[in-house]
Amino acid sequence: MSAVLAIGLRKQFAVAGRTVHAVRDVSFALAPGALCAIVGPSGSGKSTLLALLGGLDVPTWGEVWIGAANVGRMSAARRTRFRAANVGFVFQAHNLVPVLTAAENVALPLTLLPLSARERARRVDALLDDLGLHDLAHHRPAELSGGQQQRVGLARALVTAPALVLADEPTAHLDSRTARDVVEVMRAMNRRRATTIVLATHDVAIDALADEQIALCDGVVARRHERRREPWPSSSSDSPSATCSVTPGVPSLPPPPSRWLSCS
């Protein structure tokens, strides 16, 4: 079973009396544990596609499956509950709650799950250790650098052990070195935890780390590339398939050059 399956996704908006097709006929499947980069220039539909995949929005047409759940068909309340348990989000602007400490920000999604306080603390501590944030646990976001804030955002996305993590331009506000560090951390977590990660970016340096790239142009899949992933570490022997499957009818394409960043 695919971790994420998009079938003929379309999303239309009415803007100033005319219809804008933000996403058109997008279909693909991602295997569990995949790290997929959605690339494309601004306005190409990356964020809209992520929103549809994460159940933040409903498609005008088509279906989104996460595991065995058809997210697009769920009621708003059920989608909310589903997100809380199954989807993690990393945002472009970190979007940490400024009055909470790093540890409290990470613990935030856990308040929605039926866990004991001890279990919450254990999960938060473990994740902060994993991400090298242990010493910053009691710092507020304003006391953290951009990279550290994004790591906290990543920890918040991972703390519920979701099946899917969606990251929308997670490195947009970071310098190139910090951006690479953050992506490497994401890559490491993806490998270690077998969490399926889909990130939207127009940073060419990032897509090289992904198992699969989907290039969007004007809401349409322009190109698609998959590469065989490195073997899972021995501790992850029970991890799912390390290859990205391709939805029938959506051909794999050779690795794209940086021109992915434009629709030319």
Next chain:
Amino acid sequence: MTVAAGFLDFTFWGLRQSIVYAGVGHLQLLPVGDDADRTRTRGLGTYDRLGSDVTDGVRAVLDAAPTVEAVAPRLEFQGLVSAGPRTLAFAGIGVDPAAESRLRSLTLLTAGEWFTGAERMPHALVGSGLAHRLGVQPRDVVSLITYSDRGRMTAADVQIGGIFESGVVEYDVRTVLVPLSTARDLTEATGLSGVAVTLRDPSALDDVVGALQRRLAGASIQARVARWDELSPVYASVVRLYQWILRVFVTIVTVVVVLGVANTMSMAVFERTPEVAVLRALGFGPGRIVAMFLLEATTIGLGGSAIGVGSGILACLAISAVGIEMPPPPGHTHGYVAAAHVVPRAIVVAAAIAVGAAILAAVGPSLRSIRGEVADALRAT
């Protein structure tokens, strides 16, 4: 609001005190035929009187009530007072000097002195307005003329012992106080017009009234018990008027508070649109987010009410310590120094209004914050 309510409470308290201790007392025993309108004009010599059985009958009840402060028997009559060429109508009250002095603690003697009991000829205390119109001073002698209960014209010369001001113009231009014995001589009455009673603890009024009524009914005594507020209906009118003013004031304050907090909450919600969008994305449902804002509003309301009520209490204490010089109320001759009471009920109401207004004001903005799809909210950030 705490200060306004405290100021009004003081005003009501002051009005009650001025009514009770200007001679009305907390309650009065009156003849059955008498009514609460003591100001109506009656024919000379046509009075309802309490028989001696009444005072004897209720004495045990009054003696048994530990809260009774003073029991002042009175004998009222009307007539003409003559000083030289001037003759004016007056309302006379025969009083027990000792008991009456306790009951008239707010009556001001502007000249002369209270009854001493050692006077060689009958003395009278005259209201300042009447004294002014008669042109009399203490030690002057005036003639009191009336019709007795037996229908005979009677007269007595009395010396002006003092001139008093009750503060009520209408009262001071027509009242003459004389000892009960002088009043009996003039009226040839064996009974009384009434008995005024003051209590040390006004909260015991209902108990004392109840006990007296039971005693009167049990002994088939022809008398009725009237509370001070029945005898001074103006008090209820004043309270009603001021309470309406207070209600209007509270309504205006509440609207201002709601608008103010709504503005604050709108800003708070607007500033936190990104935060709300993220929380919704993380799986926080609309109910939780609305509850979060309502909880915040409650906290703001509690904080605001604590500050407001605290400031109000301090202001009340400061006003009471310093005092505010007030002009004489309509119909009165004296101004007074106003204070502001700390009224627990007003504090609770003010706090409840602050918290309620904050919650009410937060409903709209918090509902707006959860409108639409999460993706739209995130895009807006």
